[in-house]
Amino acid sequence: DRVAGHGRTLLLDDLFTTPAAEVSPAAAPSPADLAYLIYTSGSTGRPKGVEVPHGALAHLLLAFRDLLDSAPGDVWLAVTSLSFDISALELLLPLITGGRVVVAGEEQTRDGRALTGLAGKHGVTHLQATPSSWRLMLDAGLTAPGLTALSGGEALPLPLARALRERVGRLWNVYGPTETTIWSTAAEVPAGPTAVTVGKPIAGTAVLVLDPGGHPVPHGVTGELAIGGAGLARGYRGRPELTAARFVTDPVAGLRLYRTGDLARIRPDGSLLCLGRIDDQVKLRGHRIELGEVETRVQEHPSVAAAAAAVRGSADDPGGQVLAVYPVWRPGVPVPTLSELRAFLALTLPDAMLPGAVHALPSLPLTPNGKTDRRALPEPVRETPGDEAPGAGADEPWDEITTEVAAVWCEVLGLPSIGLDDDVFDLGAHSLTITRVAARIRDRIGAEVPLHVFYEEPTVAAIADAVTVELLAGEQ
Structure with missing residues (x-):
């Protein structure tokens, strides 16, 4: 009222x-008014607030309306946190085209089977997710020939693109930094793809590949990707020098451009091939992470004299990729455990930027010019109770359920063994491994363990107890 x-x-x-x-x-609001302010990781440990105007957001929505032939009958499944800018597309596009939005709950977004079930129950026609989330849904048996799938936020590997394309009606690989308003290029992936590119610019967008001096390079030559057009943000809130350094004007065409820091080259057909970062910014499970910011926060711990950070492992490894930190401890002070260090960092860093492994070094490896040589950082060693079979070494024989739960954890984390009371997060677990473990327990043992159990008591003993409770409840 x-x-x-x-x-x-x-x-x-x-x-x-x-x-x-x-x-x-x-x-x-006018097109120039601020639509939203969103902070991204900063190389100096100071996050950057990106100012996105209404005109840029409206441009993105209208471009994808036309690209996807959006219609009033469309049903989108919203799976992205509001703190991730790509959520704007899945929430707002159906609302400007007369469609419908089905919002997944937080626990459901980490459960491939739950997402697949939601898509089927509500007749979802469009779903946008990171490759990591698409893997969860494929593992859960996703088959949706009427679904238009959008993959973005991190690189789409060719094997995953092939598998996903076989299960859905249409597949788009999309790319874009926060500073150019969510997505700037798109490529529809054909059946049986032989390569994965990020495609061509969406409507109202221009892309250039530049040499170190800021001059465009010919097609086929690798350089820094720069993006211009209607999707550009105003710049960084309260950071005029940084804005001037990253948002530049092409002296020939007079076009305002954002220098992405991504390496790319333009193929003969005009599509873009992304080749990684020029600087030390990385993407892990869809989140953009500036390693310098993680290092800055780690070095604020009283036990740390110096630190480096790196992403190690492969998305295809049993334990997946992990954000590892490499501290050099101060002599004569207590050394924190991984859990204690994560709790300290959680005071200033989001969950996506908390390390999954700690590998202490006597000193950091350096390049000839004195900078930290991240390429020389070793694979992190994950401490395990020993080389015995899962469950060995306990005072009492492990029952069948406990042994099976331990075996699942060892498979998913790539460990030779695990202790009854070991904290699985100390051993490299994260949200994606949790969902894999839950799925394997469900398939092998027949118990549907709620995901929150894994976070509240992350040990083999507690999870085995939860499995037993679920099985007894099912029998009753």
């Missing part, structure tokens, strides 16, 4: 601080 008759837009601050009779509807 308090908002009746106040037009399309109402400021909530006014609603609760001003008598209802005195509240006036706010003016509709």
